[in-house]
Amino acid sequence: MPMDEEAVAAMYRDHGAALRRFARGAVGSEQQAEDIVQEAIIRVWKLAPETTVGLRAYLYRTVRNLIVDEYRHQARRPRVVDSLDDGFDRAYDAERIDVLLGRVVMEEALLRLTAEHRQALIALHYRRLSVAEAAEELGVPVGTVKSRCFYALKALRSTLEEMGVEP
Structure with a gap:
């Protein structure tokens, strides 16, 4: 062909x-x-x-x-x-x-999130800040941090699936 x-x-x-x-x-x-x-x-x-x-x-x-x-x-x-x-x-x-490839995939997936979602996710899951600490650092209410993190995780799962990462 x-x-x-x-x-x-x-x-x-x-x-x-x-x-x-x-x-x-x-x-x-x-x-x-x-x-x-x-x-x-x-x-x-x-x-x-x-x-x-x-x-x-x-x-x-x-x-x-x-x-x-x-x-x-x-x-x-x-x-x-x-x-x-x-x-x-x-x-x-x-x-x-395998660890290196996993990190590269996660970095690529995180770059596809909105800046607000990425910041909330990194603050809570990578930097291990409490919700209150993240809210103070990001300058948003606690509920907003929780909401952003929820939607960020949802978008991250979808992006990882699109990238061929299986759970």
Whole structure:
């Protein structure tokens, strides 16, 4: 099947920036992130060129899989080991990459919330402020903090589902 360059370009235009941020947070390199995103978009288009429902989640899963594949590929390459690296543990590294990917996904999801919802959520769940402390810091009533946090969590769940994160 010949590649529909316009369809691929539209997919890249609509989803490329978010996917690059996601990949860059995991691989650390702008060029490597760009390569991964391009590969993911082409793969997804080849497998399902007419798909629009759930496309973003499918793209995120494909990017994540490519990141994991790249990590595994690099882990198989011969390495120069010095005396400090004798305790290298691949299981630990696999856990570390999963934690890193989780953080990147959460950061991307939080960026999609409104500023007010994000501030309330971060104050209560990340900084562990009480509702009263968060209300004072944000300059809003206690009920507003509770409401913002409720709707922020609801929006966050929806965003994470869209990104392909399963509960």
